Structure formats: structure tokens, C-alpha cells
Amino acid sequence: MTRAVIQALLSHWRAHRLQLATLLIGIALATGLWSAVQAINAEARASYARANAQLAIGQFDELRDPSGPIPISRYVDLRRAGWQVAAVLEGPYRVSGRTLRLMGVDMVAYPALPGVTEAEQSTAPPEPADMLTAPGRVLASPELEPLLQDQINLPPILTTSALPTDVILTDIGVAERLLNQPGVISRLVLLPIQPRDLPPLSQIAPELERVSPSSQVDTARLTDSFHLNLSAFGLLSFAVGLFIVNGTVGLAFAQRRGMIRTLRALGVSMQRLVWLVLTELTVLALVGGGFGLLLGFFLAGALLPDVAATLRGLYGAPVTGQLTLQPQWVLAGLAMAVFGTLLASGHALWRLSNMPLLEGPGVQAWQSNSRARRIVGATGLVLIVGGSLAYVSIGGLVAGFILLAGLLTGAALLLPALLAMALSALARTARGPIAQWVWADMRAQLPGLSLALMALLLALAANIGVGTMVSSFRLTFVGWLDQRLTSELYVTARDADQAHAITAWLRPQVDAILPIRNVELSHETGPLFLYGVVDDPVYRQHWPLIASTPTVWDDVMAGDAVLINEQLARRATLWPGDELKLSSERILPIAGVYSDYGNPTGQAIVSMAQLDHITPGTETRRFGVRMPPEDATAMAQTVRDQFDLSPGTVVQQAAMKAQSLAIFEKTFVVTSALNVLTLGVAGFAILTSLLTLWTQRLPQIAPVWALGLNRTQLARLELLRSVLLAALTACLALPLGLVLAWVLLAVINVQAFGWRLPMFIFPWDWLWLFLLTLLAALIAATVPAFRMLRLPPAELLKVFANER
Amino acid sequence: MNVKTLLLYLFISFPLPLWAQGYAGLGGSAEGFNEPQSGYAFDFPKDHGPHPAYRIEWWYLTANLRGEDGRDYGIQWTLFRSALKPFETEGWQSPQIWMGHAATTTPDAHFFAERLSRGGIGQAGVTAQPFEAWIDEWRMAGPDFDTLTLSANGEDFGYDLSLTAQGPLVFHGDAGYSVKSADGQASYYYSQPFYAVEGTLRLPDGDMRVTGQGWLDREWSSQPLAADQSGWDWFSLSFEGGDKMMAFRLRGARGDFTSATWINADGSTETIPDGSIQMTPLRTDQVAGRAVPTHWRIALPDRDVDVEVLALTPEAWMGTRFEYWEGPVTVTGSHDGIGYLEMTGY
Structure with missing residues (x-):
């Protein structure tokens, strides 16, 4: 008997190969993205641990001279x-x-x-x-x-x-x-x-x-935020991948209702059926998960060099670009695949087990009532409020992510209710029976599509949010680079004597020479680099201060005050008016805070004279040279030749900017890659949901067709429905995405990197994304629309012949 | 760096009696280093100081002490110098490596510590006049070689002692040229065996005032052992009545090589040639997982010496990077007395 049931169950997949492929792809995508992120994180963490052990860092107390x-x-x-x-x-x-x-x-x-x-x-x-x-x-x-x-x-x-x-x-x-x-x-x-x-x-x-x-500086702690970020993305991708699984399994079960009814009628117990279906799903999950692991491994391998470069650039964290396959990673990936698949199939399975013996193929199979929608909507509201409360009361990076999770899932759960409201409002504007039918039909389809639309909402919001963050960061960063890199040339001499010789030689030929000198001190929040600057108009005009006292530069140049970078200010909650302890006997008031992107450590600036007081005898080997930009290239070469300096020791501003930007771009390569993937997965989810709905469409379409709408019109309406729902979802995704961007910029970034970024708005990007969404919805609806076009009228007639 | 392996390699490369363990490279030539020559005229106080052109050198003090509690104690204070190259320079890249060993032995316990340093930066070294030998805070110093203070500290023990010489320096072998094998390997070797010692031992249970007598060995060489020699047993014995004896046996595949110096109470000496003295282990104890002879019979028929030498405690194992046994002994038989025993290669 069991064998016969298995054969019957398998016959479904033989008849629906595309569906099987979709299901496996869904599981593979969910597992793959999740596992890739896990592999990257594990590799990076292993690298830190290895490096620390190899250098015996963090094992012993140390003695340091703060000065x-x-x-x-x-x-x-x-x-x-x-x-x-x-x-x-x-x-x-x-x-x-x-x-x-x-x-x-x-x-x-x-x-x-x-x-x-x-x-x-x-x-x-x-x-x-x-x-x-x-x-x-x-x-x-x-x-x-x-x-x-x-x-x-x-x-x-x-x-x-x-x-x-x-x-x-x-x-x-x-x-x-x-x-x-x-x-x-x-x-x-x-x-x-x-x-x-x-x-x-x-x-x-x-x-x-x-x-x-x-x-002591702990790389793992420093980079925790970065990995948390990646993990959040991995989880998001996993969730979106599960929407596909949910859609496909729902479709498969809907199509199997007839077969299951027959099996039950033949005497197969429901318990045995449920167990066999569970086993079937587990096997599918393992196969899909296996593919997912392969995908994840290659994806991680492809992304790891960029992640490694980012971590090195941002934190100086030593990460190798090579991936090693760990058994626990394989097991965890497969476990996630099985867990995810069962989770996504839970609803379908539950309904299967509760299916009355003699129920026919459900016309109402996918409908849920408005009461359920209200409950889901209320849950969404609770999640949003809960997330916000968690952030307000706990604070910190983890709370930031709780806020994000609350906002995103809450908004996703609210979506069906909001869409229903929007459709009701639109229905009231309808003129004529066809329009009224279209709106009503859309509302009727909403429950079946809502999961896919939720996936779309999340993907769009993540896209808008992360895109806004990256673009805002980029804009700020470029502006900041322009402010910070004011000298045309940066020279590093071999020693103090050579530095003297070079400055003496350069002085008559250039506008100004700005010595750069720094020492490493320690602060309770970690290492603190103290820089000395000379009084030059360039600082007063260009230095990117985000908070300051009215007499900031006069005080600093007189040696009466200190400037600190934003990272130190936020970590130690020090702002203008507070004091910074530089050594046991030197405490200076803080006159200003400047932005300092891309630097994980604390930094402070005092006048050169003050630096000499704090650490007497430090040599100046580096300095910036101000001169007409058009002469910089020639001058750099002359300095190199004259003093036998290697190319790396005489750097032009332009090269430095290009290098900084390159590091910046690399930092977000991973982010944008995951972004694009989630959007793709969401589009796929819509497709599977539409295919699922298709099976239940005939009884609803047949009467309309019988009333005189031809198949071309119906196919067009099919496309229109998909595009409209996607458009509505996109409209709702925009505010959510902006809130997400704000949380990323003002909460997550501050916690993770120590800087807060101004938010810039990029409407053209949104328009582009909107069009992309419509296109995705259009493509997703093409398959059912084509089926509609080529549907033999006999099939539609069968609905009335009660032969289905 | 991992001093363990580095220095194991470093010191084991040299044919030191202390660490001689049948290592294949024992007979390696001493390229660039000076070799001891017979007939050398010692130059004091200069020769109390280091000889960087020789590969290996030590200042090796042991003392038998009696506490206010009436119990016997022993201490060891040793500074080794080992040269990677036959010269000294300032700074970290000095090729002179210094190693200190300190120990205190009680009737039922043994404490020891070890220090490592390189020359060139002032962390360890020896100056001849005024005399100072030091590594880290360990120090043996005084206005001259006859009046010294001595200190060392470990994790759980320490001592502060003063030493006053009651007799002259004693030269072993042929006026300080001490032959170490039948093939003629040799070292420069002299001792000050007449120190009166007093001071304080700091032990886990508290401080202990002690008095007693000390014996300081000075030896330097570049290649003192033959290739087949695997270890040695070395005795410094002080008999009641004032006579003393230094005796050692180098154990080799081709047979043992023995040598001894009889030291009269007035400091005059007689060198006792290879084969004259008999050393027989009577009993071994398991110490640190090895069978170590802790009870000996020493016979020197020419001088009617036939004594048993018994370790104060078998526990005097030096679990340092190169392990050996070094501890106080008591002497009974034809002569009664006290002394120190060092055994390597077990």
C-alpha cells in the first residue's frame, strides 16, 4: 500500500517537472544565500581567531606608554x-x-x-x-x-x-x-x-x-557589526526564498487534492498520508538544500575576496580570501533547508491533514476571510510597535536590528490589509461591470498572492533602504574626501633629516607645507591617534566639522582645545564642552567633532605645539604640500627623483582619492550583490504564486468568459492585475524603504561604524526600481496570460459541465 | 620567540657537560672561537669577567646551609653565557645569550627558576671590577670577588645572602687547564670553595635565617666534551676538618673519564688523574619520571677516602629547559661532611 501511495505522490512530480524544478530552486536559493553568508562569516571569524592565536594577541596583559x-x-x-x-x-x-x-x-x-x-x-x-x-x-x-x-x-x-x-x-x-x-x-x-x-x-x-x-583592540569585536549586517541580509534572503517554497508547495497540494481524495477513498489513512508527505518534503528539502550548499559555496567563494578586502580596508582585519569547506557548515545548511521547507509547507500540510474526506477541489481553497486578515494586520502593528519599543528601551546594535526586523515583518504582515483597503477604495471609483469585476476579482485573489507580494515588499524596501544608504554614504564620503584631502601632494620621508631637507627644498616652490605628525595613545574606548596640525587657512575653511564651539579653530590653534573624530565622540559620548584626557597631566576641552569615515579607531587633533608638549621629540616624517593642482604631477616626480623616494612615499591627492573610493566601492559590492539577488527571488515568488492561483482561476473566469469577454481581453486583464498589484506594493514599499534607510543611516551605522550619515533622496533610483518591479510583475504574469490565450474554450465550458 | 625550541637547539648544539646527552653534534668544531690552551696565565680580576670569544662560560655557585630551625638547606645560583658568535655588540643583535638558574632545596622540597636574556642591552652580563654578575633582578655582586652579595627570586621562593671568602682561589687540572676527555677536550676551570655564607631564604612558609658555606665554580671553554660523552656526575664535597674534594665522572660510550681535585684546608691542591677515583651508584630514585642515582659510594684509595654520599632529598630536579639534577648531599664514612651533587644525562 505504501509503495502505491509513494508512486501516486511521485506521479505528480513526473507530471509537473517545472513545478518540481521551481520547488527545488526555491529551496536551493534560500539555503544557498543563507549558507553563503554563514560561510563568509565563519571564514572571517576563523581568520581573526587564527591571527590572534598566531600572534599571541589577547592572551597576556601588556604595558604601554600612552605618550x-x-x-x-x-x-x-x-x-x-x-x-x-x-x-x-x-x-x-x-x-x-x-x-x-x-x-x-x-x-x-x-x-x-x-x-x-x-x-x-x-x-x-x-x-x-x-x-x-x-x-x-x-x-x-x-x-x-x-x-x-x-x-x-x-x-x-x-x-x-x-x-x-x-x-x-x-x-x-x-x-x-x-x-x-x-x-x-x-x-x-x-x-x-x-x-x-x-x-x-x-x-x-x-x-x-x-x-x-x-x-586590547579585538578584531572580532570590531567587525561584529559587519558580520551582523551580513547575517541580516542572509536571513532576509532565506525568508524571501521560503516564499517561493511556500508558493510551490501550496500549488502542488492544491493540484493533488483530487488524488488525495481518491487515495483516502481507497482506504489510505490520513496519518499515513501526512507522514509520507512529510518524508517527501524532507527528501526534497535535502536535495534542494544540497544544490543550495553548492550554490552557497561558490557564491561565498566569489564574494569572499571582496569581503576580505573590505574587512582589511575598513578594520585592518586579516582575512584570507580562501574558503574552506567545514562539515558543520554543510550540516547547518541542510538543517536550515529542511527546517525552512517544513516551515513554508506547514500551512499546506495542516490543511491537507484537516481536509474532509469528500471535499472536492476547493473553489475557495485559497481564500481567507477578512477576520484573519485583520488578525494578521494587527500582529503586524504589534511587531512594528514592539520593534520600536525594543530599540528605544534597549539601544545598541542588536536592538537596531530588532527594530529593523520588527519594521520589516510588521509591514509585511500589514500589507494584505493595506492592499485590501486600497483595492476597496479603487473599486468605489469603478465605472461599469467589467471594472467592478476586475477590482473584486483582484481582492479575491489577494490572499493567494499576499505571501508573494510580501516578498516583493521586503525586497523592494531592502533595495530602496540599502540603496539610499549606500548612495548617501557615497555622496557624503566623496564630499568628505574633498574636504579632508586638501593638499595636492602627500610626502613621507625616510627620517626626520630627510624630511627637513625636503621641506627646505620645497618651501620656496610651493604655497604651503603642512606637517602631519601623529602618536598613538590609548583611551578607555580603544587606541587613540593624536595628530598635530599647524595653523593654516585650509583647515579653517575645509575641515569637515559636524559639531563645534564658535571659536573652535582659535582655541585649537592656541593649544587650548582639542578636536575629536565622530567615532570617538559617539563611542565615549564626548561632545563640544566635554573634556578629553590625553595623558595623566593633560586634559583639554573638546572644541569640535569632525567626521572621519572609513577609520575604525578614535582620533584627536591638537596644535603642533601642543603635540610637542604631550610627546616631546616626535619626528615629523610626513607632510602635505599645497600647490597649484596642475603642477602636482610634475612636482611629485621631481621630489621622487631629487630625494630618491619610492612612488608610494609621494602620493598625489587624486590618486589618494581614487584609492579611497575604490576601497569604498568594494565595501558595498557584497551588499548590492545580495540586493539584486533578493529582488530576483521576489520576482520568482510572484511567478510561482500566480501559477498556483491559475489552477483555481478557471471556475472564476469561465462565467466572465461566458458573459462575453474573450480570451485576449482576459489575458490582458491577467497581466494588468499582476502589474497593478506590484505597483501598489511598490508604492507601499517606498515609505518602508525610506524608514529602513533612516534606520540604517542613523541607527545601524552609528552603532556599527561610529558615524552618522546625512540622508539623501534619490527619486530617479526609485523610478527605475518601480519600472523594474512592473517589468518583473509583467514577466511573472506572462506565463498565466499565455495559458489563458491558448486555453481551449472546451476547458472553460467544462466548468459548467461539472466535469472538473 | 619560542625560547624553548630555540634555546634547546642553541644550547644543545654545544658540548656542555650540563646538557651533554649524546647529541650527534657534540664534537662540532668551534669555528672562530678561541680554544683553551695549557699553560694559560690567569689575569685577575679580569678573568672573573666574561670571555666573549669562548663559546660557553659560567659562574656557578652552590651553598650548603643550616637554618635557625636546625634543618639543612641548599641553594644554587648560576649564570651561563653562550655565544652565537665570538664577539659582543651593543643592542638587541648581540650574539651573547645569557641564562640564569636559581634553586633552593629544603629537606622535603625543591624550588627553581630560570631566566634568559641576551647581551648588548644591559639586561644580563658580568663585570670583573667591581664584580657584578646579573640577569634581570638576580645579582651576585660586591666590591671584589671575595665579598659578595647574592640574590634571586622565583615565583614561590627567593634568597638574599652574603658571601665572604675564607681562603684562596683553587685551580683544577693543570693550573686551571681542566681536561675533560681522553682525547684532550678541555676547559679553563677554577673555584672559590671557601665562602662563608649567611642570609635569609624566603620560602612559601616564611623567611628562614641561614648560615653555611658556599662553593663557586668558574669555567669557560669552546668545546669541552668528546663526541661519545653523554652526561656527567659532579661532586663538590667539604669534609669536617677543612679538606675538600671536587670530583667528576664523564660517562662515555668508550668508558668513563674521571678527574678530581683534592683541596687541603689551606687551599693547596692535588690533581687526581683519570681512573684513580671510584664512583658507584648505590641506589636510584624515580624523579621527574627518570631513574636518578641519589646514593653513591665514592672511593679514593690513595687518600683512604671511602664515603657514602646521600642526597638531602631526591627531589632536587631542575625542570628547566635542559633538565638535570642538582642538590645538596651529606657525606658519611671514612670522612664526614656535606657537599653538592650535579648529575646530567639521566
Whole structure:
């Protein structure tokens, strides 16, 4: 008996191959997009964890000097007082236009690093004499070897796979030479075993601060928001994919009602039927999920390099562009596929199990009453209010996403009610019976289409919201770049002496030379980079302040105040009028806050004289040069030739802008890719819903046809219906999208990146999207319209012959 | 860097008695390094200081102490120098590597600590006059070699002691040229075995005032062991009546090589050649998973010496990067006394 039932169930899919394909595609799309995002996130997180473990970051307390580097003599003082510390000197190291992180550790004292252990366990372990004495050795990942090979400055390279791909590891003695910082230490790592009777730190090195691992910069924490963002998109895609599954399964069940009635009549118990259908759905989910995983894997592989580039550019987070297949990822993906499929089929399955034995193919099968619609609508309202309340009461990034989820699902649930209201209003304007029938028919179809329309609403709103955010960000960013990059040339000298020589040589030939000098301090919210500026009109005219006191520049240039960037202002809730502690004895009032996009860390600006007070003796090696823009290219070349500087050390403003913009574009590649995919999936959902409805259309259309409307007219009306509903949905999606954009710009961005962006409106984009929606609806309706055109009149007549 | 593997490699490459474990590279040539020569005229105080042109060198102090509580204690304070290249430079890239070991042994416990540093930056080193040997906060220093203060700290122990020499320096082998194998490998080796010691031990249970006697060994070389030698047993014994004896046995595949110095109470010495002294393990104990002889019979028929040497506690295992046993002993038999025993390669 079971075999016979299985054969009967399978016969449906044999007869409806397209439907089977649609169902599988739906499951595959939902699983694929979700899994791709999961794979990307997992890979990135694994990269951070690996990098931290490989560099022993976050395992030990550290000592840092808030005012700058630590001299070797301080290290010896601490050691000779018994403090067991290991010295680290690190800094950026530029190789052929790429900035790597050079980490020099005291290889005699530093705790075991996996990279070194691996090198030592290799077949040709490095000689200690080679590692510790000149010229030394550098350790780097095999990916870096081609890049480093031809560098004449670098000592011989040892490759190890146990290092992040952007790190060069070496002994501190080698690092001092490569970084040109002899005799200094960036930070001291406090080793786990300390002797008894240690004198307090304040006695030996009062200027040093002890930093616990939790307050050291944690890449994972820094990038959490980015991953949350991706996850939200993945979940959205998953939801939209499930709409397809829902539509297809609904259609399949509707078409099978006759068969099921026959099976029941033949004595198959409902329980057995439900179990078999459940098994059937699970198998389908596994097959579709399998395809989805394949899709997800390739999608993740294609997107990961861009995500990696984004994370590196935005946070300096080391992520490799390579994907590894994890078993738990496969299992989670398949589980999501089964869970999603059953969830999307739940309604259909429930109705199947409650189907009265003798009920015929339901004319009312897809209808629901207005009471149900009101309940759904009310639930939507509750969700919107709940989301808003959650945000107001909890705050933070997660609450921001709860707000988003509440708004989106709430609005989606409200959609049928709103559409019904709109259609009722339109129906009142109808003149003549055909028009009245069209409106009434549309309202009647609404329940069957509402899920697909919800998918469309969500996709459109996400498109408008994210599009507005990206475009607003882009506009702001470009304007900000123009304000920030005011000098025509940016020069980095090898050392202070060369910097003197270059400025002396340049001064008579250019408008102004603006030294750029910075030191790294620490603030309770993380590292704080303090910059010194000289008084030049360019700052007063162009610097992008978002909040300031009336005398901001006078105060800052007089050394009486400090400017901070928006990230620091929002993280530490510091605004003009508050005070910033720069060192133990120097606290300055904040005179202004400036926008500083693309920078994850806190920043502050003081006058050059004030910077000298705070960290005496810092050398100026970088400066901006103001000059007529048309001469910049020639001057850059002359400076390079005259002082034997590499191309990367003399950068033109235009090149810098282009580079910044390129990083920016890459940041949103993933976002727009997911955006386009969701819209595609929504269009597909409409198609499947229309096909589902089609089976129930005949009894409704036949009387109209009999009353004199021909098939061409009916097909046209079919198209019109789809387009109109899509248009109505798009109109409702616009305000939702704008609210979404506002939440993204004013809530999510502030929480995730630390900056708030002004919102710009792009009506032409909306129009374009509107047309695209109509086109999608038109295409989706084409199939049923064609069927209508080619429907043999006999089929329509059968409705009256009661032969269906 | 991972000091463990680095220094294992670093120190194991050199044929040090302490870490000699039959390593294949033991007989490696000492390219660029000076070699000890017989007939060397010591130059003090300069020779109390480091000799960077030699590969390996140490300042090795052990002391047998008695506490106010009447119990016996022992301490060790050692500074090793190992050169990657035969010179010294300023800064991190100095090729001189320093390693310190400190230990305190009580009748029922053993505490030890280890320190590593490189030369060139002032974290560790030795100056001859005034004398100072240090690594981190560990320090052995004084106006001269005869009057020293000594301190070291570990996680759970520490000590502050003062040392006063009661006799002259003692030279081993042929006037300080100490042969270490039948093939002629040798080192420069002299001792100050006559320190009177007093001070305080800091132990987990509290401080303990102690007095006793100390023995400081100075040795430097570039290649002191033969390729087949796998470890050694070294004794420094002080007998009641004032006589002392230093004796060692280098265990090798081609047979043992023994050497000893008899030190009279007035500091005059007699060198005892290979084969004259008999050293027989009587009992082994399981320490740190190894069978270590902690009870010995030492016989020197020429001088009517026939004694049993018994470890104060078998637990005196130095679980440092290169493990060995080093602890205080008591002597009974034809002569009674105290001393220190060091055993490597077990």
C-alpha cells in the first residue's frame, strides 16, 4: 500500500517537472544565500581567531606608554626590578604599495608563537645565530613570499603557514632596522610567570599603563557589526526564498487534492498520508538544500575576496580570501533547508491533514476571510510597535536590528490589509461591470498572492533602504574626501633629516607645507591617534566639522582645545564642552567633532605645539604640500627623483582619492550583490504564486468568459492585475524603504561604524526600481496570460459541465 | 620567540657537560672561537669577567646551609653565557645569550627558576671590577670577588645572602687547564670553595635565617666534551676538618673519564688523574619520571677516602629547559661532611 501511495505522490512530480524544478530552486536559493553568508562569516571569524592565536594577541596583559614608544632602557629597568616582560616593536611596513604589519618580538623572551615553532620543526630549522644576529631572518606566510622576495632591504625569508597573511614576524633587533626605529619598543608583553616580591610598577615606570587583554583592540569585536549586517541580509534572503517554497508547495497540494481524495477513498489513512508527505518534503528539502550548499559555496567563494578586502580596508582585519569547506557548515545548511521547507509547507500540510474526506477541489481553497486578515494586520502593528519599543528601551546594535526586523515583518504582515483597503477604495471609483469585476476579482485573489507580494515588499524596501544608504554614504564620503584631502601632494620621508631637507627644498616652490605628525595613545574606548596640525587657512575653511564651539579653530590653534573624530565622540559620548584626557597631566576641552569615515579607531587633533608638549621629540616624517593642482604631477616626480623616494612615499591627492573610493566601492559590492539577488527571488515568488492561483482561476473566469469577454481581453486583464498589484506594493514599499534607510543611516551605522550619515533622496533610483518591479510583475504574469490565450474554450465550458 | 625550541637547539648544539646527552653534534668544531690552551696565565680580576670569544662560560655557585630551625638547606645560583658568535655588540643583535638558574632545596622540597636574556642591552652580563654578575633582578655582586652579595627570586621562593671568602682561589687540572676527555677536550676551570655564607631564604612558609658555606665554580671553554660523552656526575664535597674534594665522572660510550681535585684546608691542591677515583651508584630514585642515582659510594684509595654520599632529598630536579639534577648531599664514612651533587644525562 505504501509503495502505491509513494508512486501516486511521485506521479505528480513526473507530471509537473517545472513545478518540481521551481520547488527545488526555491529551496536551493534560500539555503544557498543563507549558507553563503554563514560561510563568509565563519571564514572571517576563523581568520581573526587564527591571527590572534598566531600572534599571541589577547592572551597576556601588556604595558604601554600612552605618550609614545618605550625606550630600551625602560625595558631593562623593569627586567632588573624583576618584572618578566617581553619587548615588541611593531609598525606598518610598506612593500610595493601594500602595507603589511611588521612585528618584531624579542625572540629570546617572547612566548611561543606557532609560526616560529613551525619554522623550528621544519626539516631545515633556522640557526639561532641567523635569527638573532645581523642580518637576521623574517618569517612570513607563503602567500607573501613572492612579494617579499625581491626586497633588497629584507633579510632572508622563512615561510610558515602559521602566520596571518599580512604579517611579517622577526626578531626585535631586525625590526628596529626595518622600521628605522632603533632603541624603541612599542609595547611590553607581561609574561605569565612573575617572581615574588615585585616592586610596584608605579615605582619603576610610572609612565607605563597596564592594559588587560580584554581592552586590547579585538578584531572580532570590531567587525561584529559587519558580520551582523551580513547575517541580516542572509536571513532576509532565506525568508524571501521560503516564499517561493511556500508558493510551490501550496500549488502542488492544491493540484493533488483530487488524488488525495481518491487515495483516502481507497482506504489510505490520513496519518499515513501526512507522514509520507512529510518524508517527501524532507527528501526534497535535502536535495534542494544540497544544490543550495553548492550554490552557497561558490557564491561565498566569489564574494569572499571582496569581503576580505573590505574587512582589511575598513578594520585592518586579516582575512584570507580562501574558503574552506567545514562539515558543520554543510550540516547547518541542510538543517536550515529542511527546517525552512517544513516551515513554508506547514500551512499546506495542516490543511491537507484537516481536509474532509469528500471535499472536492476547493473553489475557495485559497481564500481567507477578512477576520484573519485583520488578525494578521494587527500582529503586524504589534511587531512594528514592539520593534520600536525594543530599540528605544534597549539601544545598541542588536536592538537596531530588532527594530529593523520588527519594521520589516510588521509591514509585511500589514500589507494584505493595506492592499485590501486600497483595492476597496479603487473599486468605489469603478465605472461599469467589467471594472467592478476586475477590482473584486483582484481582492479575491489577494490572499493567494499576499505571501508573494510580501516578498516583493521586503525586497523592494531592502533595495530602496540599502540603496539610499549606500548612495548617501557615497555622496557624503566623496564630499568628505574633498574636504579632508586638501593638499595636492602627500610626502613621507625616510627620517626626520630627510624630511627637513625636503621641506627646505620645497618651501620656496610651493604655497604651503603642512606637517602631519601623529602618536598613538590609548583611551578607555580603544587606541587613540593624536595628530598635530599647524595653523593654516585650509583647515579653517575645509575641515569637515559636524559639531563645534564658535571659536573652535582659535582655541585649537592656541593649544587650548582639542578636536575629536565622530567615532570617538559617539563611542565615549564626548561632545563640544566635554573634556578629553590625553595623558595623566593633560586634559583639554573638546572644541569640535569632525567626521572621519572609513577609520575604525578614535582620533584627536591638537596644535603642533601642543603635540610637542604631550610627546616631546616626535619626528615629523610626513607632510602635505599645497600647490597649484596642475603642477602636482610634475612636482611629485621631481621630489621622487631629487630625494630618491619610492612612488608610494609621494602620493598625489587624486590618486589618494581614487584609492579611497575604490576601497569604498568594494565595501558595498557584497551588499548590492545580495540586493539584486533578493529582488530576483521576489520576482520568482510572484511567478510561482500566480501559477498556483491559475489552477483555481478557471471556475472564476469561465462565467466572465461566458458573459462575453474573450480570451485576449482576459489575458490582458491577467497581466494588468499582476502589474497593478506590484505597483501598489511598490508604492507601499517606498515609505518602508525610506524608514529602513533612516534606520540604517542613523541607527545601524552609528552603532556599527561610529558615524552618522546625512540622508539623501534619490527619486530617479526609485523610478527605475518601480519600472523594474512592473517589468518583473509583467514577466511573472506572462506565463498565466499565455495559458489563458491558448486555453481551449472546451476547458472553460467544462466548468459548467461539472466535469472538473 | 619560542625560547624553548630555540634555546634547546642553541644550547644543545654545544658540548656542555650540563646538557651533554649524546647529541650527534657534540664534537662540532668551534669555528672562530678561541680554544683553551695549557699553560694559560690567569689575569685577575679580569678573568672573573666574561670571555666573549669562548663559546660557553659560567659562574656557578652552590651553598650548603643550616637554618635557625636546625634543618639543612641548599641553594644554587648560576649564570651561563653562550655565544652565537665570538664577539659582543651593543643592542638587541648581540650574539651573547645569557641564562640564569636559581634553586633552593629544603629537606622535603625543591624550588627553581630560570631566566634568559641576551647581551648588548644591559639586561644580563658580568663585570670583573667591581664584580657584578646579573640577569634581570638576580645579582651576585660586591666590591671584589671575595665579598659578595647574592640574590634571586622565583615565583614561590627567593634568597638574599652574603658571601665572604675564607681562603684562596683553587685551580683544577693543570693550573686551571681542566681536561675533560681522553682525547684532550678541555676547559679553563677554577673555584672559590671557601665562602662563608649567611642570609635569609624566603620560602612559601616564611623567611628562614641561614648560615653555611658556599662553593663557586668558574669555567669557560669552546668545546669541552668528546663526541661519545653523554652526561656527567659532579661532586663538590667539604669534609669536617677543612679538606675538600671536587670530583667528576664523564660517562662515555668508550668508558668513563674521571678527574678530581683534592683541596687541603689551606687551599693547596692535588690533581687526581683519570681512573684513580671510584664512583658507584648505590641506589636510584624515580624523579621527574627518570631513574636518578641519589646514593653513591665514592672511593679514593690513595687518600683512604671511602664515603657514602646521600642526597638531602631526591627531589632536587631542575625542570628547566635542559633538565638535570642538582642538590645538596651529606657525606658519611671514612670522612664526614656535606657537599653538592650535579648529575646530567639521566
